[in-house]
Amino acid sequence: MPATATRPPVAAAPPPPDATTLRVLKALEQRVLWLACWTIHNANHIRPNLDGLKVGGHQASSASMVSLMTALYFHVLRPEDRVAVKPHASPVFHAIQYLLGHQTRDRLENFRNFGGAQSYPSRTKDKDDVDFSTGSVGMGVAMTAFASLTQDYVHAHGWDRSATGNAPKGRMIALMGDAELDEGNIFEAMQEGHKHALRNTWWIVDYNRQSLDGVVSEGLSDRIRAVFRSLEWEVVELKYGALQQAAFAEPGGEALKQWIDGCPNALFSALTWQGGTAWRARLTADLAGNNAALDLIGRRSDAELHTLMTNLGGHCLKSLLEAFHGIDHDRPTCFIAYTIKGYGTPLQGHKDNHAGLMNEAQMAGFRTAMGVPSGLEWEPFAGSDVAATELQRFLSAVPFNSRGTRRFRGDRIPVPAALSYQNPExxxxxxxxxxxxxxxxxxxxxxxxxxxxxxxxxxxxxxxxxxxxxxxxxxxxxxxxxxxxxxxxxxxxxxxxxxxxxxxxxxxxxxxxxxxxxxxxxxxxxxxxxxxxxxxxxxxxxxxxxxxxxxxxxxxxxxxxxxxxxxxxxxxxxxxxxxxxxxxxxxxxxxxxxxxxxxxxxxxxxxxxxxxxxxxxxxxxxxxxxxxxxxxxxxxxxxxxxxxQPQRTLTPEMVDGMIQGAYWLRAPGPNCEVVVIYQGCIAPEAIEAAGRIAQDRRDVAVLAVTSADRLCAAWHAARRARMRGDREARSHIDTLMAQVPRHAGLVTVIDAHPATLSWIGGVGGHAVHPLGVEHFGQSGTIAQLYAHHHIDVQSIVDAADCLTAGRPSRFRSW
Known part of the structure; x- marks a missing residue:
């Protein structure tokens, strides 16, 4: 029998949340929704806008994620779990971190501003507890699959942080918009995950059926299910909330369920935007003749009917918690959570709400609905019908937050003083x-x-x-x-x-x-x-x-x-x-x-x-x-x-030059007329050309560049330092080019775009003739292609001639 990785037992699911827990979670859900929307509103309508650019923030895309993220962060997640948050749900993430004590009011007030909370969650730019950066849609989703493989690797090699080696594996969770599934890299990652027996991975789809430009096509959920199941993922569909499920059990409920299942996405969104009156009119017309269904509708006020029709699985905390806690295995799982874009806000359901923002009047109405007194907008629990002490006590016991920081520092691995290798001729x-x-x-x-x-x-x-x-x-x-x-x-x-x-x-x-x-x-x-x-x-x-x-x-x-x-x-x-x-x-x-x-x-x-x-x-x-x-x-x-290969003993100065980006193969003399500068495998041509140039030019030098990147970066940094007043700041390339007389010319050559090295002429104000490859290549021999692209020995010699003596060249364009 082949050996397999040992897996820690899956923790038993906790008991279903009681009524008190649901009441507290509902209160926190409303605080998260308010803080996310207010953060965006403040950035766009209250904070001074000095340059007139739109700030944005995606209030609607955030709102559709509030229930999902409330259930996860405040009840489901464990300290070892890691989450890639949907980019447009960044305000929700920051609001949750604010309630957990990992985000500051100052950074929320500066959301999408210099030094503030980032537009999209960032490990390197945000100060709160971001697990994986997101922003380029689809990238964070795929990242969770490979993070799970990394976790398997750590576990298989016995490097778990637990001394027993049986530390529980975390779930790598991606929260994604349904439109992210248009990104091909997600399916590439799924295929690779299947090959490597992917485990401990949850992908949760915010299935609000709206994207930037409109409403998604019908039947997408069927295709999502088919793709995931073909790669042996479990698929959990969260379509109906608890209110809807209860209504379906009433007389006439089956007809209502069938109507919901058959309702086109665009129509459902439009009716959501219009509200209870519109719902009643359309349902009454479409269910005419079914007295039981009409009675079901008639027993509810317009507000109650609207609440019922929008009680989708992705907005029902009870349904979400049951589904999340119901997973008792480590197989990869996809949750398709039906949601409404803009849920709970005046923007809900409108097809133009992706980049939409609540205006002042809409925000005023929203503030009233949320019960937030003027002047207390940033207070974590303002407007809640649950006591602040109870909410804070609940947050203090949240499992995800129980171990403090989740950023670790791995031990440094010693690197040998020299790497062993053979250096043949x-x-x-x-x-x-x-x-x-x-x-x-x-x-x-x-x-x-x-x-x-x-x-x-x-x-x-x-x-x-x-x-x-x-x-x-x-x-x-x-x-x-x-x-x-x-x-x-x-x-x-x-x-x-x-x-x-x-x-x-x-x-x-x-x-x-x-x-x-x-x-x-x-x-x-x-x-x-x-x-x-x-x-x-x-x-x-x-x-x-x-x-x-x-x-x-x-x-x-x-x-x-x-x-x-x-x-x-x-x-x-x-x-x-x-x-x-x-x-x-x-x-x-x-x-x-x-x-x-x-x-x-x-x-x-x-x-x-x-x-x-x-x-x-x-x-x-x-x-x-x-x-x-x-x-x-x-x-x-x-x-x-x-x-x-040069059979040489490297000096410390040469090694330092290689690391900094360049060293002299042949240093310039006081009468140097030409410097040949090369990077990479073009070295033989550069060295041979320098020898030929030296037949009638004085003190020809050869600079071996190992990293144009590091040379250029250090040059820029030193120039910034000089602008700040450090007149003695000199980078490595500054020091090298200071040895070259001002009258000398530079010929740069590389088997790549000539701009890689051409900038060196600007370091000391030297004339430069850059050689390189600017157009697509073709098949041939090295000699043929080098000559065709003018990076062969003769081209280097001719470039030097043009720089130093104005001699006629075989290339008239010069």
């Missing part, structure tokens, strides 16, 4: 990466035990095969390598175990970056540090760019290795050649980007990276010009092109 940086990882896998270093690798179906072709052979695949169900069992020759060992350290992914880059985000937050979410290393084809970074940005925005920590890169992957053609990825690396916050040319550079950068991703500085200081105290993630752009 010829190698590519991709091969060098594989060798470094292979040797690390065979070591006894604590670092090796805390690394998990992953790749979107390109594990072997990105040189992770050696690591996997030594460390194995991770799986909650152990499997053997059938090919080896059948004695079929293969270089790869492809068996899964609970202790494996490679997560096999399908070919979906969104899943790769979401997995890196989840594993890269393990130190904070689960208190156990994991260092994820993900490999991907460099051209396809753009396929998962939203997820990469999402991972960095959350301050997840990981090492991204992208290879092969550029038109140097010559025979593959333009579809597999990247030219803009260095610019992505430079522009992406939270990601330090490198492109080493040689394996010894790569080894030093990787060693530094394993330490850098573990830094957790509290201040975003610029005393290093790179905010290195804070740390971040790292992106390595590697290549398959084999280069002659």
């Amino acid at each position: 010829r190698a590519s940086t991709q091969e060098g990466f594989g060798r470094i990882m292979h040797d690390l896998a065979g070591s006894q270093e604590p670092l090796a035990d805390r690394i998990i690798t992953t790749s979107p179906d390109v594990t072997v072709s990105t040189n992770l095969g050696g690591w996997v052979n030594r460390r194995g695949l991770f799986g909650t169900v152990e499997t053997t390598d059938v090919f080896r069992e059948q004695k079929v020759p293969s270089t790869q060992k492809w068996a899964k175990s609970l202790t494996g350290q490679h997560l096999e992914l399908g070919i979906a880059e969104n899943n790769l970056f979401t997995a890196l985000a989840a594993f890269g937050l393990s130190h904070s979410v689960f208190g156990q540090r994991i260092i994820p290393v993900g490999t991907v084809y460099d051209p396809f970074i753009a396929r998962g760019l939203d997820a990469l940005n999402y991972a960095c925005y959350q301050d997840a920590r990981f090492l991204l290795v992208a290879t092969p890169s550029g038109i140097t992957l010559a025979p593959e053609g333009g579809a597999h050649q990247s030219m803009n990825s260095p610019l992505i690396g430079m522009a992406q916050d939270g990601l330090a980007s490198f492109e080493p040319a040689y394996v010894d550079e790569l080894a030093e950068i990787m060693r530094w990276s394993f330490e850098y991703v573990q830094r957790e500085g509290d201040e975003e200081r610029e005393n290093t010009w790179l905010r290195d105290e804070k740390g971040g993630s790292v992106y390595l752009r590697l290549t398959t092109r084999q280069l002659d």
Whole structure:
């Protein structure tokens, strides 16, 4: 029998809430609704608007989530549970945190303002207890699936925070709008989750049947159910509230139920907006001839009828609690909660309410309905019919809030002083990466035990095969390598175990970056540090760019290795050649980007990276010009092109230059006329061209750039410092270019967009001729493509000629 991950027993469901509990929860639900709506109103109508821009805040989208989040945060959630909140429900989340004591009035008053509560929940920008950042719809949903896989990994490796190893697993919960299910990355994550036996995951759909532009199409819930059940999720439909269910049991109730089931979404929304009179007129007409149903309607006032018809499952605390507490297993579960957009507010049901805001008159009526006295709008319990002492006592006992802070700090993993690797006479940086990882896998270093690798179906072709052979695949169900069992020759060992350290992914880059985000937050979410290393084809970074940005925005920590890169992957053609990825690396916050040319550079950068991703500085200081105290993630752009490897002993100054972003291969002399500046595998062309230029130009220098990203970031930081009065502030590139005479010209060259390096001319005011790749590549040899894109040796020489002597060039456009 294959081994499977041991799972802690599922806690027994608590008894159904009694009438007192429901009364308190209903009071809290109303306070949350008021505070969320008032926070948005204050931001748009009371706080001074100095620039005239619309502030917004989504009152209607928030209101549809109030009951769901009240039930969860005040009764269902446990401390180990984690939640990704629907982006537009941010005001509800902040209101709940305010009641729990984790949010301040000042930040609520500055909602969507500088220093205030964020428009969408943010781990890095908000001060309250945000588990997962949301904002780009669909990203937070997928994140919960990979967070659950991360939790399984921590548990399988015996790293639970409990000394017994039997700490209960948390539920990874996503609160999503129904329109988020249009996002393809959600279904990519579901497919991947199914492959990895996903557990302990709840996705709760706010099925209000309205999106930004209108009302969703009919029958969406049927498709949702079908998709989830096909991937073995349990589906729980919360369509009817307790009032409706009671009414269905009355004479004529079955006809009313059938009418509700058959009512088009747009009509239901319109009648909700119009209220009890409209409900009565339409039901009376449609149910004519059914005296029992007409009597059922007639026994209720217009207000009571409106309450009955809008008593959907997603707004009924009793129904919600019964459903949530009724889950007694760890299988993934999807709750489809029928709701009304704008529920409980003057905006409810209107198709234009997505970005709508209550005006002054509507807010005045809403304030009266909520019983909030003027001047007490920010008081947590103002207007409640339950005593403040009782509400506070209840909040103090909320299980979710019982253990205080839920942000952890994982222990730092020691990084060896040097990484072992072979440095043959010829190698590519991709091969060098594989060798470094292979040797690390065979070591006894604590670092090796805390690394998990992953790749979107390109594990072997990105040189992770050696690591996997030594460390194995991770799986909650152990499997053997059938090919080896059948004695079929293969270089790869492809068996899964609970202790494996490679997560096999399908070919979906969104899943790769979401997995890196989840594993890269393990130190904070689960208190156990994991260092994820993900490999991907460099051209396809753009396929998962939203997820990469999402991972960095959350301050997840990981090492991204992208290879092969550029038109140097010559025979593959333009579809597999990247030219803009260095610019992505430079522009992406939270990601330090490198492109080493040689394996010894790569080894030093990787060693530094394993330490850098573990830094957790509290201040975003610029005393290093790179905010290195804070740390971040790292992106390595590697290549398959084999280069002659320098057999050299690196000095501390060279290593420091490699980490800061550049070092001199050949320093400039006092009469320097030309500096050739290169990054990456174009090194042989740059070095050869420099030699040819030196035949008739003096003191030709060669600058090896390992990170245009870090050079540029430090340059910007030093310039900001000088603007603030620190006239002595100098970045690394400032220091390097200060050695170059002003009359010298710079030729920059890279197998990528020339803007990656062209900015260096602005550092010291030097004339610069940037060479690079601006257009899609095609198939060919390296020599053919380099010549076609003007990054070959002759092009570098000609560029130097144009800069220094105005000699005629074979390129008239110059």
